[in-house]
Amino acid sequence: MIRFLKNPFILIKENIVNTGRTFEMSFKELEKRYSGAALGAVWAMVKPMLFIAVYWFAIDVGIRGGGDDVTGYPFILWLISGIIPWFFISETLVYGGTSLRQNKHLITKLVYPISTIPTFRVLSQMYVHLAMTIVTMVLFIFAGVYPTVYYFQLIYYNVALFIFMTVVSWTTSALVVVSRDFEHLLKSVTQMLFWLTPILWHLSNVKGFLKLVIMANPIYYFVKGYRDTFLTQEWFFENWHYSLYFWGLTIVIALIGAFIFNKLKNELADIL
Amino acid sequence: MEYSVSIKNLTKIYKIYEKSWHRAKHIFFRNTKYKKFYALKNITIDIPKGEAVGVLGKNGAGKSTLLKIITGVTTPTSGSIEVNGKISALLELTSGFDSELTGIENIYLKALTMGMQKKEMDSQLQDIIEFADIGDHIHQPVRTYSSGMKARLGFAISVNVDPDILIVDEALSVGDDIFKLKCIERMEQFKEQGKTILFVSHSLFTVKSFCNKCMWIKDGELVSYGDTGEIMLQYENYLKEERAKEKKQKRLEAKESNTDIQIMEKKEIVEFKNFKFRHGNGEENNKFLFGEDVFYTVEYEVKKPMKNLKWSFTLRDAETTEIFGSDKRSDKHYIKSEVGKHSLRVTLKELKLLPGKYLLSGEVRDDHGALHIGYANRVPFVVEGKDFVGTGINYIDHEYEN
Structure with a gap:
């Protein structure tokens, strides 16, 4: 039992020792990801914006026929504020999951602290997300929504995003190495999560027990958090019970993930 | 005597599962079935500092696994290994390149992964580029490289990071003769500096002329370790016997197919x-x-x-x-x-x-x-x-x- 509880600390320790390296690798990763395309890093921005435009058109114009704002805010602003964390999460789920498989040379040919590989992958995605967040802020100013003191809690949510995604990657990255099946599964699940999370639709549309099930999805914690920051103006500690639930869940995921990761760590070089 | 590598009762087992995801199942269910493949069996060997050791053995004998364990890329299933000094390894040609990054970027990547400071590498950069001698390709992504170019760059990095132990696995087989000579020359320098070299090559001639000690691994077991001349003689005899067996087998098979009268025809016509x-x-x-x-x-x-x-x-x-x-x-x-x-x-x-x-x-x-x-x-x-x-x-x- 104690060994089980120790697992995450083994990984965390390895990460802390190698912090410098992890940062450098995250920059390299970013460079690599966007160096091949002519527009380079611009793609990281363009793609989500295209998606936002399409969703806005399909939902607001197509389905709702430009009806009243259910939320009290223009639909487009409500959509953007919720979908920004989703873009990061969905990209990072896959990107973190494939982190070990795609950095096979580090594992099979070099002596590299393996547990930092998911970390630098998630970190490199963070930069894109930060840029996206800043673009969103500027966009909101143009739309007449000016920054408030609540924007400061984005620091909290970004730290939470980073920790949560890194911890999730422990499980996914190790399993994806074991079998490609898990990679396909991960991609499918990510697709489904988009529709199961109240991003395009409002949580108030579901009631009772179903609402609790939907809220149990930790991704909604961020969707809600970003909307609270940009629109609703609510601090994360005002929702302390939901925050508590989120961190509890994160710890459980970390324990399971670290257990799986440590079990497989020594075999990774042999299977890749 | 000071040892650079000291291995005791080292065994490496690869777990082979019926289905790949059974490995994941095994984490939670102890009774998951798997087969054991012994890549290395109970190997004990001490390699003193300053030796140039040739590693002999047929394909699949366990040479690469042993070198990977010494390098630290993979871990032994049981037994212990002690390594004294900084290792630089060139495992199976590529030495861990990221194919999307350019040659230069990969040099820095290697430095990063070895825990070296960027400044340290800066001072080595010119030497590496000169030694690799692949011209402007150094600024191109490694995925565009030929296997020869990869080997050149890999070798250039490996020898220029000032290791105490150099591991070279099959790296010279793809280079041209001029480059091979250059590598051997550099390895000779290493030898003179009293560094330890572990060398795998299918060119017995190269091993014979370069290494002063040899170890022979067969089916995961250490058959013998000693002076090159002696071990090489044993190994060459073994190879000859194997070849004779193969020939005999082939002849037997040929005879069998000759003796029975085959009627090959298109019966429907x-x-x-x-x-x-x-x-x-x-x-x-x-x-x-x-x-x-x-x-x-x-x-x-x-x-x-x-x-x-x-x-x-x-x-x-x-x-x-x-x-x-x-x-x-x-x-x-x-x-x-x-x-x-x-x-x-x-x-x-x-x-x-x-x-x-x-x-x-x-x-x-x-x-x-x-x-x-x-x-x-x-x-x-x-x-x-x-x-x-x-x-x-x-x-x-x-x-x-x-």
């Missing part, structure tokens, strides 16, 4: 039956006397309308060397092609083959040679002789005038 050797009186017999006429008969049934079928045959000696093949184009060799049963009798007149065993095979073709129906593959017959008339295969009439 033409079917052959009763291929027989006969004597002049019609008696069935495949033994003939030297100088006798040899007859053979074959019955065949044409099942689909055909035009212009031709029969041809080939005579071979016991070692399957062709002695005579009948003309496949001659108009004289047409046989009856209408649908129905036919029989064919061929006479080989006054056979001058010297006593011994011979093989005859026949085949049917249509006019264009498009349809090719092999028939009896190498049916044996024997020529016997009362008197000795000469040596070889065929008797040649000769006269002396004196």
